[in-house]
Amino acid sequence: MLKLKNLTVSIEGKEILKGIDFEFEKGKTYAVMGPNGSGKSTLAYSIMGHPAYEAGEESRIEFNGTNILDMEPDERAKEGIFLSFQTPLSLSGVKVFQLLQLALNGKKDPLQIRNEAKKYAQELGISEELLNRPLNEGASGGERKKMEVLQAAVLEKKLLIFDEVDTGVDVDSLKSISNFLTKHKEDKTYIVITHYNRILHHLKPDYVLVMIGGKLAKIGGPELAKQIEDEGYGSIK
Amino acid sequence: MTKPQEDIQFDYKFGFSMPEKAVFKAEKGLDEQKVRQISHIKKEPKWMTDFRIKSYKVFMGKKMPSWGPDLSKINFDDIYYYLRPTENQAKSWEELPAEIKETYDRIGVPEAEKKFLAGVSAQYESEVVYESVNKALSKQGVIFCDMDTAVREHPEIVQEYFGTLIPPHDNKFAALNSAVWSGGSFVYVPKGVKVALPLQAYFRINSERFGQFERTLIIAEEGSDVHYIEGCTAPIYTSDSLHAAVVEIFVKKNAHVRYTTVQNWSKNVYNLVTKRTHCAEDGFMEWVDCNIGSQITMKYPSVYLHGEGARGEVLSIAFAGKDQVQDAGAKMLHFAPNTSSRIVSKSISKEGGRTSYRGLVQVSPGAENSSVFVSCDALILDEESRSDTYPYMKVKENDIEIQHEATVEKLGDEKLFYLMSRGLSKPDAESALVLGFMEPVTKEIPLEYSIELNRLIRLEMEGSVG
Numbered sequence: 001m002l003k004l005k006n007l008t009v010s011i012e013g014k015e016i017l018k019g020i021d022f023e024f025e026k027g028k029t030y031a032v033m034g035p036n037g038s039g040k041s042t043l044a045y046s047i048m049g050h051p052a053y054e055a056g057e058e059s060r061i062e063f064n065g066t067n068i069l070d071m072e073p074d075e076r077a078k079e080g081i082f083l084s085f086q087t088p089l090s091l092s093g094v095k096v097f098q099l100l101q102l103a104l105n106g107k108k109d110p111l112q113i114r115n116e117a118k119k120y121a122q123e124l125g126i127s128e129e130l131l132n133r134p135l136n137e138g139a140s141g142g143e144r145k146k147m148e149v150l151q152a153a154v155l156e157k158k159l160l161i162f163d164e165v166d167t168g169v170d171v172d173s174l175k176s177i178s179n180f181l182t183k184h185k186e187d188k189t190y191i192v193i194t195h196y197n198r199i200l201h202h203l204k205p206d207y208v209l210v211m212i213g214g215k216l217a218k219i220g221g222p223e224l225a226k227q228i229e230d231e232g233y234g235s236i237k
Numbered sequence: 238m239t240k241p242q243e244d245i246q247f248d249y250k251f252g253f254s255m256p257e258k259a260v261f262k263a264e265k266g267l268d269e270q271k272v273r274q275i276s277h278i279k280k281e282p283k284w285m286t287d288f289r290i291k292s293y294k295v296f297m298g299k300k301m302p303s304w305g306p307d308l309s310k311i312n313f314d315d316i317y318y319y320l321r322p323t324e325n326q327a328k329s330w331e332e333l334p335a336e337i338k339e340t341y342d343r344i345g346v347p348e349a350e351k352k353f354l355a356g357v358s359a360q361y362e363s364e365v366v367y368e369s370v371n372k373a374l375s376k377q378g379v380i381f382c383d384m385d386t387a388v389r390e391h392p393e394i395v396q397e398y399f400g401t402l403i404p405p406h407d408n409k410f411a412a413l414n415s416a417v418w419s420g421g422s423f424v425y426v427p428k429g430v431k432v433a434l435p436l437q438a439y440f441r442i443n444s445e446r447f448g449q450f451e452r453t454l455i456i457a458e459e460g461s462d463v464h465y466i467e468g469c470t471a472p473i474y475t476s477d478s479l480h481a482a483v484v485e486i487f488v489k490k491n492a493h494v495r496y497t498t499v500q501n502w503s504k505n506v507y508n509l510v511t512k513r514t515h516c517a518e519d520g521f522m523e524w525v526d527c528n529i530g531s532q533i534t535m536k537y538p539s540v541y542l543h544g545e546g547a548r549g550e551v552l553s554i555a556f557a558g559k560d561q562v563q564d565a566g567a568k569m570l571h572f573a574p575n576t577s578s579r580i581v582s583k584s585i586s587k588e589g590g591r592t593s594y595r596g597l598v599q600v601s602p603g604a605e606n607s608s609v610f611v612s613c614d615a616l617i618l619d620e621e622s623r624s625d626t627y628p629y630m631k632v633k634e635n636d637i638e639i640q641h642e643a644t645v646e647k648l649g650d651e652k653l654f655y656l657m658s659r660g661l662s663k664p665d666a667e668s669a670l671v672l673g674f675m676e677p678v679t680k681e682i683p684l685e686y687s688i689e690l691n692r693l694i695r696l697e698m699e700g701s702v703g
Contacts, residue, residue, distance in 0.1 A: 048658050077660035089655050093673025102669060103660040151659060
């Protein structure tokens, strides 16, 4: 579904990703782990198309067979890619409903959007009032992460990248986010960037990818996450 | 005063013009004879003719204001000062000449009148060509008519207030207006009467090189309440037009007046307006001022808080695109104890446009226990554009509370990326952020107008990407 070919990425001339080759398959769940500064977030931003991240000339990111590297972020979103931000911004004066309505641009009836958002808010345990406020204004860390997950669901994306959806989130919220993602998994592909095995107990990845120094250092099953939890990244050779 | 047509390239729905069929058009330029002629045509009483002549002399003696935007391109000899579009004022839209009726149909005035207005006044060039007011309101003693009619039919009220709050010598353009004024609204709300629906005035300039000088006077007696809305549009011409209005408002004890402006002049209009309110004990004045159009706007709605407990508010939005200067702001003068003022200004500049917030807050000795709140935020959309803030505070009283906030922000790349990652195109993302920025002010405007305002802003934003 998503193919990375010799992906090198630099920001302001500094190379962060140093040649990554990997294919993500449809319907699977992937965990991406690695020490700070290993390039996990850069990977997420590059797939979504942040303009500050520059891919190398030989690099390709193929999504369902098309190279998306020249596409704008909104075009990639329309292809079905979603990025849940590590630190979701607050937007003054822009309400979640407005945002969803603009994003769906007539593809869903406004009433349907409203009903879905309300339903998902309930499942995630966020108050409906938050939906009527400007996005994330006065929201806690946990609420912000839940709002990201809610947007992904209403927008019905196919490839969902969660950049540390578990950081700054209390145990109960983590549980409701994980349960929500499990419940709505269907044939979606999840890429879960995380520092902790905690969320993986709930989400049960098919594969664990370990990134070190901008490269894929090791690929394994769930046992790899357990090993990292017990022995640290030093044990990856 | 001409500039190349290709400078004007935005999508302006109201840029059409109709054939000029004036029943009377004064010659270009201004002299004392021209001023007398206007007064004569209007069959005015002597006191008004004298007022005009005196004002004309003040105008001639005053220098152009030099502290703000560049006005040197205005050529007073190249302007038509008086143009009478119809013989008589119409009481129904059908009575109007076809081209004038069509103009208002295209702006959407008759439609709005049916839906949600208590009264409508439509000014075309120099004169109010159509007027209607809800009959129930007339029975309650509410007067809503054009200023010329008011001079004829209510001279005792007009003479008591006219030009007392903004005298001719206040500034050069107030003097010019006082000399050649024509049209504008007169609103009188008797004691205790609350006008539930808004009264609306539409100002339309149709001819080239024209000067529109409407004069508005609003008197809200004790305990009364009224909301007045004005909208302004004009065709796109390569030559410049001038709009210099004077608006005086008297808010009596416990009364409330809200004055909303949606200014959308075409970008060849100089919009130089003086607006002031006298606010008595426990009175409340709100100016909601939205400036989207015009070439240069200079406008600083003021509230003189004379009575104890009086409140004043200015909420404003200014949008300056290519070749536009929006020099807007507010003045709050505290003369009495327990008075409070609030200024919220939001400005947006793009494609080389300039916005300035120019504000004055003055607290006189004895205005103790007063409070002042000023917040001005500027949003700059690109490197060529500019925003300046000139907040003056003259405080001569210790026992008061003052809050002042000012921010300047650029449209952040991270916010754009966030919205685009959700599937919004770049122009959609930009307008969502701009509309979000303005939201604290737009939510105060009646729904019909805030929708229109948001539509206008979105159009302006799309133009930037094109």
